[in-house]
Amino acid sequence: MTRPDLTAVVAATHDLWMRTNDLLGESLAEHQMTPATFQALWVIDPDEPPPSMKLMAERLYCNAPNLTFISNQLVDRGLVERAVDPDDRRSRVLVLTGKGRQVRDELVSTVLEKTPLAALSASELAQLATLLGRVARPD
Amino acid sequence: MTRPDLTAVVAATHDLWMRTNDLLGESLAEHQMTPATFQALWVIDPDEPPPSMKLMAERLYCNAPNLTFISNQLVDRGLVERAVDPDDRRSRVLVLTGKGRQVRDELVSTVLEKTPLAALSASELAQLATLLGRVARPD
DNA sequence: TCCATTGTTTCGAGACTCGAAGTATCGGGG
């Protein structure tokens, strides 16, 4: 069974991702950020308790050594700090600094402005959110 | 104006991309491929005339040195060959080898099997294709 | 206390990305 729409959708997803990175490149560079470090910042919700390395690795689908590297980049740039989780002293949580919060806010705004998805109407976005929700990872 | 759906859709797109790479990692490794080299292979349509480096770079949103590197990876693995474009001898086109064609077919099939998008029905996919078509790059 | 397990880091190697500079070709003006 071939599914032309499936192929097209996968291709469109690839294209959307790569194009978004391209559109964002300049704004990221202004903050000395890259796609990888921005994604890490993106998945740290300032309104939630700070995530552990393990949780971050799951969210980013990357392994532990990689996450250590990315975390170091964020720490070096003063955006997050490592803290020992008092409930399990093996675990480190990533705490946003003031600067981290600010840079995250700015970059999130920039993404929402520049993403090609911003061209869609509210009802189109709602449709899209529903469809993508159907393929979301089972938490 | 904040747009909750826009944020959710952007996040879902990020997640879908990273998860797909994760699901594909093993199959790619079997062919000594990586996400970057597979994307390059993906955008070489076997039924179209072989694309130039310049065209490939546009499709992948990357710059010329990067594309030279990726092309070398594909050449080293015997999947494509460089050929001089007789119409413009400055230009090089990437020609799929027999092996390249075969590996591409296999990996494309694997993606279509493994992508979370495969869980959607035909009508959902059609909707999604329409919506994503609305944000497609103007060729 | 011992020890297997878990969360993280270190190390080394390879892949990726980019800017700056170099080579080859093209195409138009003299």
Add this chain to the structure above:
DNA sequence: CCCCGATACTTCGAGTCTCGAAACAATGGA
């Protein structure tokens, strides 16, 4: 025909990203 700016690509060097293997520290149960 010869120049010369523009174009397509490659080379080089530096920094980023990713991963497997191994090390380290803390946990929790026997």
